[in-house]
Every structure is written in C-alpha cells, then in structure tokens.
Amino acid sequence: MRAPFLYRKSIPFFYEKSPVEFQKDRYERYDPMVIRQTALHLADDLWKQYPLQPVLDFAQPYLPAAPRTIVELGCSVGRWIATLAQKYPTADCWGLDFSYQLLKQAQDFWVDKKEIQLDTSRLGFAGIKSIPGQKLDNLNFGLAKAADLPFADNSQDLVVHSFLLDRVANPATALREHFRVLSSGGMLIFLTPLNFQEAGLWSTYFPPIKIHQLMTHLGFTVLDWLEDLEITEPLDARGNAVVWRTIGVVAQKQTN
Numbered sequence: 316m317r318a319p320f321l322y323r324k325s326i327p328f329f330y331e332k333s334p335v336e337f338q339k340d341r342y343e344r345y346d347p348m349v350i351r352q353t354a355l356h357l358a359d360d361l362w363k364q365y366p367l368q369p370v371l372d373f374a375q376p377y378l379p380a381a382p383r384t385i386v387e388l389g390c391s392v393g394r395w396i397a398t399l400a401q402k403y404p405t406a407d408c409w410g411l412d413f414s415y416q417l418l419k420q421a422q423d424f425w426v427d428k429k430e431i432q433l434d435t436s437r438l439g440f441a442g443i444k445s446i447p448g449q450k451l452d453n454l455n456f457g458l459a460k461a462a463d464l465p466f467a468d469n470s471q472d473l474v475v476h477s478f479l480l481d482r483v484a485n486p487a488t489a490l491r492e493h494f495r496v497l498s499s500g501g502m503l504i505f506l507t508p509l510n511f512q513e514a515g516l517w518s519t520y521f522p523p524i525k526i527h528q529l530m531t532h533l534g535f536t537v538l539d540w541l542e543d544l545e546i547t548e549p550l551d552a553r554g555n556a557v558v559w560r561t562i563g564v565v566a567q568k569q570t571n
C-alpha cells in the first residue's frame with residue numbers, strides 16, 4: 316500500500332488535498348452536509364429503518380464467501396464498509412473518501428468508539444440525539460480519490476460504492492482504477508443514480524448502456540445489471556424525501 320502524504324487526527328491522506336479543494340467541497344461543511352450524512356447513515360430510528368438498506372440488499376447475493384481485502388469508495392460516514400467489516404472480521408477493510416470531515420466522523424464512530432451527539436433539530440426532530448460508537452479493529456479510513464487508489468495492482472477482493480460514480484470527474488478513469496486494484500475474480504458492486512452535474516458527462520454516459528459498454532471494454536464481466544432500482548432518501552421529520560432512480564451493477568474481474 317502506498318505511504319500517505321500526511322495524517323490528520325490519525326486519518327491518512329493518500330491525496331494532498333489543496334486549500335482550494337477543501338473550500339470547494341461541500342461535504343467538508345459540518346453543517347449541514349455532515350449532519351445530513353450522519354443522520355442518513357447512523358440514525359436509523361429517526362427513519363424507522365436504515366434508508367439505504369436497499370443498497371446492502373442489492374449487494375448481498377453477490378458478496379464473496381471470504382474476501383481478504385475490502386474497500387468502499389466515497390464511504391462517507393462509513394456505514395456500508397462497517398457492515399462489511401462486521402460480516403468479515405478477518406478481512407482488511409478500508410473506507411476511502413475525499414472529504415476529511417466525513418472521514419473524521421467515521422473514524423470517531425467506528426474506530427474510536429466515540430458517541431456522536433447529533434443535532435437533529437435542523438431536520439425537524441426533537442433536539443440532540445446520542446448515538447453510541449463502536450470499535451471495529453479490522454476497519455481503517457483514509458482520504459483518497461476514487462480514481463487514484465493507494466492499493467497495489469490485484470490487491471482487493473471486493474470494491475463497493477454507492478452514490479459516487481456520478482460525482483467523480485471522470486467515471487471511466489475511476490472504473491479503470493477499480494479494475495486495476497481488483498484481484499483476479501474480485502467483485503465490484505455499485506449503485507449510482509447517474510445524476511450527473513455536467514452536460515459533458517450526460518452525453519458520454521447516458522443512457523446507462525454506455526456504462527455497461529465501458530465496463531465490458533475495460534475487461535469487467537457484468538454479472539448483474541439493474542436500471543430501475545428506486546432508493547428513497549428521507550430529508551426531514553415531515554416525511555419529505557428524494558427518490559433516486561439508480562443503476563445497480565455487479566461486475567467481476569476475470570483474468571486468465
């Protein structure tokens with residue numbers, strides 16, 4: 316694994332994020348982005364159930380029997396990779412993201428077992444919510460770009476991400492990088508709404524079959540492909556919500 320440039324509060328930075336990049340990144344704003352992500356991923360009882368459970372359910376049938384190495388990209392506050400770290404206690408698990416504030420929340424909660432005091436009044440709920448942290452010894456968090464991973468070639472048995480591919484600058488470069496780090500037989504599982512922010516990305520990657528073609532071109536064997544998986548992201552106590560129409564993809568790196 317590549318050595319980090321620096322550590323901040325014991326979180327390794329595998330990318331030297333500039334002050335301008337920090338300033339531009341809305342996920343570096345504690346209020347409201349970190350609060351929203353924390354509420355969405357760690358405060359299930361606000362919503363009666365974990366809102367992104369459909370992501371985990373989609374992946375479930377394809378999870379390898381005994382992966383040695385697992386990485387989640389764009390892991391936010393770490394819910395999916397923590398679930399995998401719990402399922403596979405002997406696997407070496409990494410959650411990587413581009414936002415330090417989200418990673419800090421993830422590290423505090425899943426590694427350092429700190430209780431989170433979440434002010435839910437911004438979302439219309441009653442006041443501060445305490446969520447007790449956990450300690451997962453096989454889980455690490457680090458700052459990296461999804462298209463420039465700190466891992467060696469063929470080193471990861473499982474790569475997952477959700478709501479990420481339409482947020483990276485170049486999805487093709489990112490997918491090529493995921494292929495590079497996957498081991499032979501390794502699995503890539505991801506969901507994305509393909510809600511691109513730039514016209515150029517829409518013309519290159521829409522309709523979704525273009526992503527399928529790209530993956531085949533990169534060498535992936537696509538094992539499952541869904542185009543209409545609806546995932547509801549709750550917004551507040553009032554019941555407002557966004558419905559995302561995602562594609563769900565399961566692909567394998569099959570070599571020789």
Ligand SMILES: C[S@@+](CC[C@H](N)C(=O)[O-])C[C@H]1O[C@@H](n2cnc3c(N)ncnc32)[C@H](O)[C@@H]1O
Nearest residue numbers: 342389391412413414459460461477478482483
């Ligand atoms: C829409 S959020 C999704 C978070 C979480 N995976 C989920 O499903 O709710 C996008 C996440 O990807 C991260 N991100 C954005 N661009 C990234 C990049 N190039 N590399 C790694 N993470 C990135 C953001 O910091 C944020 O945590």
